[in-house]
Amino acid sequence: MIELRDVxxxxxxxxxxxxxxxTIPGGTSMVIIGGSGTGKSVALKSILGLVKPDSGTILLDGEDVAKAERDAFLAxxxxxxxxxxxxxxxxxxxxVAFRLLRGSLKRPIEEARAIAVEKLRRVGLKPEVADLFPAELSGGMQKRVGLARAIAAEPEIIFFDEPTTGLDPIMAGVINELIREIVTEMGATAMTITHDMSSVRAIADHVAMLHDGVIQWTGPVADMDASGDPYLDQFIHGRAEGPIEAVR
Amino acid sequence: MIALAPLAAVGRSTLAMLGTIGSVALYAAITLGHILRPPFYIREFFSALLTIGYFSLPVVGLTTLFTGGALALQIFSGGARFNAESVVPQIVAIGIVRELGPVLTGLMVAGRVSAAIAAEIATMKVTEQLDALVTLSTNPIKYLTVPRVLAATIALPFLAAVGDIIGIMGGYLVGVTRLDFNAAVYLRNTVDFLETADVVSGLVKAAVFGFIVALMGCYHGMNSGRGAQGVGRATTNAVVSSSILILASNYLLTELFF
Structure with missing residues (x-):
């Protein structure tokens, strides 16, 4: 379970x-939504320690992440x-095998490559792709490789930062489905930040809306459409009129 | 208040400069602290050694070749004013080995390598590859900075040694073909006149310049701003700061050695 307290x-x-x-319960998929520049990425990076919060506490399974042993935490x-x-x-x-080629999770090269090829297959890429360089791939294929890298070491917690940005609607749908399948199959805790409502409906168990630096609304995805929260309503229906100023 | 504005601007610039010096010193200390502590990224080290050392050979070779030739002509022309044309081999040798070989090698590698390192790391920062490294339990300084700094510190003395030889050869070619020196006498005068300390001091300088070049490239890359403008500024800053530091440290090392 991940908890952010007054961050x-x-x-x-x-x-x-x-x-x-x-609070993000263990084994569930939380999607954080909100407009551009509302701090979604900052919240996510604060949990990972990529950004240091000015105040507040972030707990992972009850342990303060600021005091956790870094390598074991990130693993x-x-x-x-x-x-x-x-x-x-x-x-x-x-x-894909980056983490498996060095550090505490290091494996023999052949084994790391075999795992990488298997993870590439899991995200729908053929073994021939394994020896290409990222610049030789399309945007959708790069996202899939990024997804394969995220799951290569079988992590307990997976973060997805705007997973469908820059993709056409069909490829976005494919990535959304893959994320949902993989999270369910691994039993992982997932946290996704996006402003793509199709991603929200495909990936989320729970939704939180970040606005003006605070969580404006949070609840199960099934309750989202009938929340009665004017901010959430405006956002999910993409209205220009409402309490959220269109020009920020 | 208006009268104080220029003073305030000078103050702000001074504070910013002192802040940068402190930041670079801290970055250098952190890098040195990581050099002897595992994990060691051997593959990245040899890759950097190839890029910084081997692929810089043509640039360094051409630069020192032409400089050696020009130096021979200048010394001959200047020496003629007090009948000292015969000292061309000795002055070319000492000028190249003590000063021009290491300094020109450092400056050319600063232009070629420091800029490339800064651009590469700044682009990695802009595209979140540095964040990705951290999430993959890899320290960016250990993975990116340490191999490049070590490789440059080791490669530059070798490059400078090659530059010394080619620079002296440039002087020799001009001396023999244009200034009518006897080939055997030119070579003997060069070899007899040089002392071990001349060569060693030049190579030590080159090692220091290598450290500076890679450190500045990595520092400015890691601390770049956002977007294409940030990458461009990091590249420029890396070349300018490493060039200035090379010339400043060259003076200090020369004071120390001689």
Whole structure:
């Protein structure tokens, strides 16, 4: 279980997180929605320690993540980045098996490659792709490779940062389905940030809406359409009129 | 208040410069602290050694070849004013080995390698590859900076040694073909005049320049701003700062050695 308690973060005078409180139960899929620049990525990166909160506490299974042993802590996570964040200088299989080729999870090269090829197959890519470089792949294929890398070491917790951004609707649907299948099959805790409502409906067990640096609404995805929250209503229906200013 | 504005601007610039010096010093200390602690990324080290060392050979070779030739012409022309044309081999040798070989090697590698390192790492930052490294339990300084700094520190003395030889050869070619020196006498004068300390001091300088070049490339890459403009600025800053530091440290090392 992941808990954020009164988390604050500012960049200069820009107060991005203003007291975020959120609980993500273990084994469930939480999707955080909100407009661009509302701090979704900052919240996610704060959990991973990529951004240091100014105040507040983040707990993973009751333990303060700021005090956790870094390598052991990060070994529990997998992450799919918005642009894939694949390493240009490495081949696809070396990207997927990155964690398996070094550090505490190191395996023999042949075994790491076999695992990478299997994970590529799991995300719908053929073994021939393994020896290509990321620059030789389409955007959709890069997302799949990023997904394969996120699950390569069988993490307990997987983060997805805008998984469908830049993809056509069909490829976005394929990625959404893959994420849902993989999270269910691995029994992992998932946290996704997106503003794509089709992703929300496909991936989420629970939804949280971040607005003005706080969680505006949270609840099961089934309750989202009948929440009665004007902010959430405006967002999920994509209305220009409402309490959220269209120009931020 | 308006009268104080220029003073305030100078103050701000000074504080910013002191902040950068502190930040670079801290980055250097952290990098040095990681060099002897595992894990060691051997593959990345040899890859950097190839890129920084081997692929810089043509640039360094051409630069020192032409500089050696030009130096021979200048010394001959200047020496003629007090009947000292015969010292061309000795002055070319000492000038190249002590100063021009290591400094030109450092500056050319700064232009070629420091810029490339800064651009590569800055692009990795912009595309979240540095964040990805962290989430994959890999320290970016250990994985990116340490192999490049080690490789440059080791490669530069070898590059400078090759540059020394080619630079002296440039002087020799001009001396023999244009200035009517006897080939055997030119070579003997060069070899007899050089001392071990001349060569060693030049190679030590080159090692320091290698450290500076890679460190500045990595530092500016890791601390780049956002977008294409951030990458461009990181590249420029890496080349400018490493070039200035090479020239400043060259003076300090020369004071130390001689």
């Amino acid at each position: 604050h973060k500012a960049f200069g005078s820009n107060r991005v997180l203003r007291g975020v409180n959120l 529990r996570f997998g992450m799919l980045f918005q642009g894939g964040a694949l390493f240009d200088s490495l081949t696809v299989w070396q990207n």
